[in-house]
Amino acid sequence: MRHNIFILLLFSTGFCNLAQAQLDAIQKLDEVVLSDTKLVQYTTGIKVEKLKDSIINKNPVSLTGLLAFNSNLYFKENGFGMVSSPSFRGTNASQTAVIWNGININSQLNGQTDFNTINTTNFDAIDIRSGGGSVQYGSGAIGGSIHLNNNLEFTSHFDTQLRLAYGSFDTRMTNISSSYGNSKFTVNAGIAYIDSDNDYKYLGTDSVNENGAFNNVNFNLNLGYFISEKDVLKLYHQSYNGEREFSGTLVAPSNSKYEDENYRTMLEWTRISGAFSSKLKAVHLNERFKYFENKANNLFSFGKVNTWLFNHNLNYRVSNTLQFRSILEFSRFDGGGSSFGDPRRNAFSATMLMNHKPTTRFEYNLNLRRDVTSDFENPFLFSVDGAYRVSNTYAIQFNASKNFRIPTFNDLYWQPGGNLDLNPEQSYQLDLGHTLDFKAFNFKLNTYYIATEDLIQWRPDNSGDWMPINVAKSQSYGAEIEAFSKIKLKLNHLSFSGRYSYTVSENIETKKQLIYVPFHKGNVSIAYNHAVFSMFYQHQFNGEVLIIGDRLSGYNVGNIGFGCLINKNGKVHYDINLRVNNFRDREYQNVALRPMPNRNYQIITTIKF
Amino acid sequence: MKLNKLLLLTFSIGLFFTSCTNDDDTPVLPRGDYENGLLISHEGSFTDGVGTVSFISDDFTTVEHNIFSNVNGRTLGTVVQSMVFNGDLAYIISNVSNRIDIVNRYTFESVATIDTGLSNPRYMAVSNGKGYVTNWGDFTPADDDYLAVIDLTTNTIIDTISTSYLPEEIIAQGDQIFVATGVFGLGNSVDVINTITDTLEESITVGNSPNSLQLDADGDLWVLSSENLIEINTTTNEVIKTVELNNSITAPSKLNFDSGNLYLFSGGAVYKMEATATTLPETAEIEGVSFYDMSVRNGVLYGLDAKDFQSAGTLTTYDLSTNTEINTATLRIIPGEVYFN
Numbered sequence: 001m002r003h004n005i006f007i008l009l010l011f012s013t014g015f016c017n018l019a020q021a022q023l024d025a026i027q028k029l030d031e032v033v034l035s036d037t038k039l040v041q042y043t044t045g046i047k048v049e050k051l052k053d054s055i056i057n058k059n060p061v062s063l064t065g066l067l068a069f070n071s072n073l074y075f076k077e078n079g080f081g082m083v084s085s086p087s088f089r090g091t092n093a094s095q096t097a098v099i100w101n102g103i104n105i106n107s108q109l110n111g112q113t114d115f116n117t118i119n120t121t122n123f124d125a126i127d128i129r130s131g132g133g134s135v136q137y138g139s140g141a142i143g144g145s146i147h148l149n150n151n152l153e154f155t156s157h158f159d160t161q162l163r164l165a166y167g168s169f170d171t172r173m174t175n176i177s178s179s180y181g182n183s184k185f186t187v188n189a190g191i192a193y194i195d196s197d198n199d200y201k202y203l204g205t206d207s208v209n210e211n212g213a214f215n216n217v218n219f220n221l222n223l224g225y226f227i228s229e230k231d232v233l234k235l236y237h238q239s240y241n242g243e244r245e246f247s248g249t250l251v252a253p254s255n256s257k258y259e260d261e262n263y264r265t266m267l268e269w270t271r272i273s274g275a276f277s278s279k280l281k282a283v284h285l286n287e288r289f290k291y292f293e294n295k296a297n298n299l300f301s302f303g304k305v306n307t308w309l310f311n312h313n314l315n316y317r318v319s320n321t322l323q324f325r326s327i328l329e330f331s332r333f334d335g336g337g338s339s340f341g342d343p344r345r346n347a348f349s350a351t352m353l354m355n356h357k358p359t360t361r362f363e364y365n366l367n368l369r370r371d372v373t374s375d376f377e378n379p380f381l382f383s384v385d386g387a388y389r390v391s392n393t394y395a396i397q398f399n400a401s402k403n404f405r406i407p408t409f410n411d412l413y414w415q416p417g418g419n420l421d422l423n424p425e426q427s428y429q430l431d432l433g434h435t436l437d438f439k440a441f442n443f444k445l446n447t448y449y450i451a452t453e454d455l456i457q458w459r460p461d462n463s464g465d466w467m468p469i470n471v472a473k474s475q476s477y478g479a480e481i482e483a484f485s486k487i488k489l490k491l492n493h494l495s496f497s498g499r500y501s502y503t504v505s506e507n508i509e510t511k512k513q514l515i516y517v518p519f520h521k522g523n524v525s526i527a528y529n530h531a532v533f534s535m536f537y538q539h540q541f542n543g544e545v546l547i548i549g550d551r552l553s554g555y556n557v558g559n560i561g562f563g564c565l566i567n568k569n570g571k572v573h574y575d576i577n578l579r580v581n582n583f584r585d586r587e588y589q590n591v592a593l594r595p596m597p598n599r600n601y602q603i604i605t606t607i608k609f
Numbered sequence: 610m611k612l613n614k615l616l617l618l619t620f621s622i623g624l625f626f627t628s629c630t631n632d633d634d635t636p637v638l639p640r641g642d643y644e645n646g647l648l649i650s651h652e653g654s655f656t657d658g659v660g661t662v663s664f665i666s667d668d669f670t671t672v673e674h675n676i677f678s679n680v681n682g683r684t685l686g687t688v689v690q691s692m693v694f695n696g697d698l699a700y701i702i703s704n705v706s707n708r709i710d711i712v713n714r715y716t717f718e719s720v721a722t723i724d725t726g727l728s729n730p731r732y733m734a735v736s737n738g739k740g741y742v743t744n745w746g747d748f749t750p751a752d753d754d755y756l757a758v759i760d761l762t763t764n765t766i767i768d769t770i771s772t773s774y775l776p777e778e779i780i781a782q783g784d785q786i787f788v789a790t791g792v793f794g795l796g797n798s799v800d801v802i803n804t805i806t807d808t809l810e811e812s813i814t815v816g817n818s819p820n821s822l823q824l825d826a827d828g829d830l831w832v833l834s835s836e837n838l839i840e841i842n843t844t845t846n847e848v849i850k851t852v853e854l855n856n857s858i859t860a861p862s863k864l865n866f867d868s869g870n871l872y873l874f875s876g877g878a879v880y881k882m883e884a885t886a887t888t889l890p891e892t893a894e895i896e897g898v899s900f901y902d903m904s905v906r907n908g909v910l911y912g913l914d915a916k917d918f919q920s921a922g923t924l925t926t927y928d929l930s931t932n933t934e935i936n937t938a939t940l941r942i943i944p945g946e947v948y949f950n
Contacts, residue, residue: 249657249687251659251684251686251687251703251705251706251708252686252687252705252706252707253706253707293747293748293749294747297747297750299747299749299750301749459917459918460915460918510920515919547654547657547658548654548656548657548658548942549654549658549919549920549921549941549942550658591657592654592657592658593658593659593687594657
């Protein structure tokens with residue numbers, strides 16, 4: 001008996017060491033492959049959902065379409081393909097950060113990212129991080145953040161993928177991407193183009209979605225090169241070039257047009273040396289837009305911001321259970337535009353992260369951040385998060401944080417109205433999560449509370465002139481449930497995911513639910529595979545929302561798809577998919593007076609070799 | 610239901626008249642549910658809503674919102690900018706929707722809709738059987754600002770007349786209409802149009818961004834701008850008085866004329882000036898108010914407060930002999946103007 005225990009102990013310690021060694025390897029690999037390792041290493045107590053490329057591929061091509069059906073996010077879309085604003089946990093679009101390979105890319109002009117300008121095709125992984133993340137990701141990471149990641153694969157390979165799609169409303173999509181690599185060098189590039197007349201019928205009326213045509217092209221290029229055994233040089237680039245007519249409403253016509261461009265480039269030098277790993281990043285971001293009130297003439301208003309950002313990231317692993325990371329970031333923003341002259345802003349931030357695993361069951365992080373900005377005072381930010389593994393199947397996650405959103409260029413400099421006396425919005429939050437993991441079934445339950453003060457809102461003053469002021473306070477609380485299941489029976493694969501969220505988000509003074517925050521939102525996806533055949537069904541439910549002076553009914557919308565793998569011989573893979581969106585042909589609006597598309601079809605073929 | 614109510618009302622009033630008025634046998638029938646009260650136009654939400662019209666009875670006991678859609682089963686357009694009466698008809702202008710809904714002003718039953726030939730329509734005036742509607746066209750170009758001339762018998766646009774700059778308020782006097790052109794710190798003229806020939810006769814230079822026009826009891830035109838208050842003789846079309854702003858009144862708007870006095874709004878306060886005065890007053894009549902628009906009639910001020918532009922606005926009336934509140938009613942989103950029906 002004693003002997004057995006001895007062996008067991010020996011075995012378990014040995015196992016432990018083995019596990020630790022594996023962890024080391026994974027962490028080193030992460031440092032090289034991923035550009036944003038803090039998303040993996042310092043998020044123990046935070047709900048992060050990873051969307052795999054199978055899901056990304058099934059939902060071409062906008063980030064809106066992908067997340068509306070595969071996350072708890074709620075979207076407001078001004079008609080299909082038009083400006084799309086996300087909402088995490090009852091917060092607003094400028095309280096949602098979009099992070100491209102570790103860098104916050106929310107517009108400096110309006111503080112948000114239009115989710116219909118992000119083509120998902122060229123990203124390897126999309127992570128949804130719910131809850132405050134300003135310490136790591138800066139301004140706007142209040143409700144949560146969306147992470148768009150490109151991976152660099154240092155293995156010997158050469159793969160190419162071509163995808164062509166055609167659908168209703170003369171919608172054409174083309175995507176070609178290629179990846180080459182060996183143990184020292186890797187490169188991948190992709191280009192994606194979409195073009196649509198988008199002239200869908202407004203169900204129940206005689207009209208169609210006039211002036212809604214759009215097209216855009218996305219280009220990605222990512223490179224990695226081992227200069228030495230310890231040093232890797234990486235280059236990431238992404239550009240977006242879009243032209244959209246802005247559709248009108250059921251009662252108001254439109255003839256306006258919007259052109260926008262985004263260029264993002266990052267050069268990164270990673271050095272891994274023993275317990276230290278360091279990353280130095282130089283980033284250039286450029287955003288610009290032109291708005292044409294009348295597309296028939298060439299008169300437009302414009303705005304642009306050029307961002308230079310330098311970031312140094314030092315990770316020190318004291319032991320297998322304790323590591324620290326410091327992040328220093330300096331950014332410079334140069335703006336320009338029809339309505340605000342040529343403002344400039346400098347910002348500096350210092351961040352300290354600590355990750356500690358006191359026991360094998362318990363792990364926590366302590367994070368601090370201080371910002372200095374040329375235009376206004378910033379709050380001191382912190383976050384604490386942790387996870388406790390109660391059993392092999394059950395774990396508890398918790399986090400508490402203080403987050404912020406800085407005033408945008410529009411808020412500060414817009415003429416007339418811009419207000420230089422604004423302070424950042426400040427937000428406190430608590431989040432408690434439970435996860436249950438079984439072999440064929442996973443379950444997550446999160447409850448949270450968010451209190452935000454100094455909300456920036458544009459209001460008219462005594463003379464009727466509009467200006468932004470730090471005026472409102474809001475609170476959000478609610479619960480999110482997610483369930484996943486996978487069943488495999490011989491050649492049959494069945495997978496299921498379902499999400500439901502209950503959200504209260506109210507103005508603290510009036511105790512009224514904020515506009516465009518549904519109390520209830522849910523979605524369900526079911527996918528089935530049998531040998532070469534596959535099909536899926538996805539369904540979204542959005543509850544009724546309050547709008548200014550009225551209510552907008554909730555809606556249900558479902559998509560269905562069928563796929564067939566035609567060739568898998570050798571290296572060539574060829575498949576064809578048919579997708580029917582809104583297959584029950586229901587009239588629905590997620591922004592009042594802006595109907596969404598009726599039933600529509602897409603045929604997608606993919607060739608990989 | 611509505612018809613029943615109407616019949617009942619007709620019946621009871623009929624009884625009243627037959628029993629009490631012996632010297633007049635002609636029964637006076639009510640012309641509709643919305644007679645003898647105020648109509649309040651609402652812009653509604655600009656981004657995702659429609660404008661509305663509310664009715665408030667003269668004694669404030671009856672308030673009905675959304676009367677256009679209640680009667681007609683459909684909505685007005687986005688941003689109801691203004692309304693004008695002509696005989697029994699009301700013309701309701703929806704700015705963003707480029708539309709004019711014509712209704713019976715007492716029943717609010719739809720009579721016709723004009724939805725072609727308008728581009729950012731704002732205000733309308735009636736002269737010589739024709740409607741004149743100010744149109745901005747696109748905001749930026751200065752050469753596409755015009756008046757649409759509507760034949761009110763056929764409800765079609767028969768002509769357009771270019772204006773000096775973005776045309777805003779418009780007022781008719783005799784065979785002339787006067788159009789304030791200018792907004793947001795630009796434009797400084799009142800265009801005069803002859804409504805017999807439908808031509809621009811002259812442009813009278815006034816202060817910057819003229820924001821309101823009023824006729825006084827003598828038929829003189831008063832023009833309030835962000836620079837001054839000007840009185841124009843409408844026979845000679847000459848400026849006869851210019852009143853400069855003072856330290857208290859720096860950004861005046863919402864000019865009204867009532868019983869020999871002019872009223873205007875500036876910096877959260879209402880000021881009163883006798884029409885014969887040559888300077889603006891330093892002290893306010895009513896302070897600490899936030900009016901998106903105001904009207905003065907028979908010694909009563911009707912102030913509309915649009916609040917935060919996202920929640921229900923209010924109408925508050927004030928007795929101008931004592932400057933005290935009389936009545937308050939809760940309205941809808943962004944109440945824009947009061948009309949006396």
